[in-house]
Amino acid sequence: DAGITQSPRHKVTETGTPVTLRCHQTENHRYMYWYRQDPGHGLRLIHYSYGVKDTDKGEVSDGYSVSRSKTEDFLLTLESATSSQTSVYFCAIAGLNYGYTFGSGTRLTVV
Amino acid sequence: KNEVEQSPQNLTAQEGEFITINCSYSVGISALHWLQQHPGGGIVSLFMLSSGKKKHGRLIATINIQEKHSSLHITASHPRDSAVYICAVEPGGGADGLTFGKGTHLIIQP
Numbered sequence: 001d002a003g004i005t006q007s008p009r010h011k012v013t014e015t016g017t018p019v020t021l022r023c024h025q026t027e028n029h030r031y032m033y034w035y036r037q038d039p040g041h042g043l044r045l046i047h048y049s050y051g052v053k054d055t056d057k058g059e060v061s062d063g064y065s066v067s068r069s070k071t072e073d074f075l076l077t078l079e080s081a082t083s084s085q086t087s088v089y090f091c092a093i094a095g096l097n098y099g100y101t102f103g104s105g106t107r108l109t110v111v
Numbered sequence: 112k113n114e115v116e117q118s119p120q121n122l123t124a125q126e127g128e129f130i131t132i133n134c135s136y137s138v139g140i141s142a143l144h145w146l147q148q149h150p151g152g153g154i155v156s157l158f159m160l161s162s163g164k165k166k167h168g169r170l171i172a173t174i175n176i177q178e179k180h181s182s183l184h185i186t187a188s189h190p191r192d193s194a195v196y197i198c199a200v201e202p203g204g205g206a207d208g209l210t211f212g213k214g215t216h217l218i219i220q221p
């Protein structure tokens with residue numbers, strides 16, 4: 001009953017390469033979010049979307065871009081990966097008064 | 112920016128004990144969420160609260176809007192309750208994402 005899936009689950013990439021993470025939902029929720037989770041910092045918002053082609057920056061958006069061309073898909077792109085972007089990335093969806101549902105996470109390692 | 116503080120950061124207890132985790136925040140909110148994360152695992156939503164109290168099984172969550180404080184209680188704790196519990200708040204008037212506490216790492220020993 002996932003309702004939300006992230007891909008890939010794990011990725012190792014080299015410094016300087018572009019990387020795209022995908023979040024796919026089947027719930028038709030309007031709001032989608034990308035967070036990163038790091039020890040000592042907890043979860044922090046990278047970017048979010050409140051509809052197709054409507055996106056906005058979060059707390060830690062530098063070095064990241066997003067796109068949402070369809071309701072069900074929200075893509076996070078690291079334009080040129082750096083070691084500081086090694087993290088676990090979580091996608092989340094939300095509907096008004098429905099709370100949040102989180103994806104299983106993507107563990108990204110930049111070497 | 113809302114500051115979300117959780118206490119304690121770490122808690123070890125014996126099976127059967129009553130557990131309380133606290134969360135305080137600095138700015139008015141539209142809702143507060145309690146989340147659970149098992150080691151290496153995903154994040155599961157336990158409660159969304161805007162007032163009062165909610166109960167689900169052995170878990171109880173309360174919120175005091177005036178004092179900007181919430182508590183998560185676990186009754187008759189069990190080793191399977193061992194996880195990180197995260198408090199997160201939604202800003203008033205929008206869906207601009209959550210602000211998270213750093214989590215409480217709970218270990219229940221048999």
